[in-house]
Amino acid sequence: MTTGDILLSAKDIEYSYNSRIWGFKHLSYPVLKGVNFEVRRGETLGVVGRNGCGKSSLLRILNGVVAPTRGKLEHAPHISRILLTLGMGFDKSLSGRDNALLSAMLQGYTKKEARAALDNIKEFSELGDFFDRPVKTYSSGMRARLGFSTALMTDVDLLMIDETLSVGDQQFNKKAEKAMMEKINSEQTVVFVSHSGSQVNKVCSRALWLEDGVIKAEGETREVAKEYKHFMDSLSKKGGKSAWQ
16 A cells, blocks of 8 residues: 555654642653654554553544643644544443434534444444443443444544454454454555554554653564564563563
8 A cells, every 4th residue: 555645743742641649749640752753644553562651642642632741743634533442432321323423423424424324333333222222331342343333434534543453252353353454455544553563563554662652663564563572572571461462
């Protein structure tokens, strides 16, 4: 696949959050520490790293959910983005149908276009009658199915995925992975975040490795995955558990 113009550009992105202790004192916890990279149209960028390294915070910044503490995020005008994660930001009091409708409209669909997409979303999600029940009655796997199906059945410029390929039973996982690969092999631009180096190696055309809020390696996926695997294997030998799965 060829890549085109730059959709997103992270320039010296830093992110910290504050925590109050003992009622008076505030502590600042750095999460991202000067991150620089670009996302080009048509590519699948993998972001790999251990739990707590800053991956999810980075995705929230890329999606515009939170602003960086320092640095800036530049993006092409009028691009549509969706962050696919287990929570998905659904209104739990609304039905799966209503949440899918609102999500599609937030991505730029008219109400008529969004309604037309609902049958495909319901069918792919395999939620059956639960599609018309409140999301608060869903399990985490069912919410992930709804979010995955809504994202896959609507067209956006940039699809961001936060470790959600495991969204149900084995049969549904295979279907979800197949659909995701079809998206990746099309012109869809994807940022895929995972702690699993092997999964990133399988689906991504380019990758970066995030560790303790900084980019340790960036480039061709196989080489980045190799460095990450070596790092995780060294931790495993010291008594830690490798995240290379």
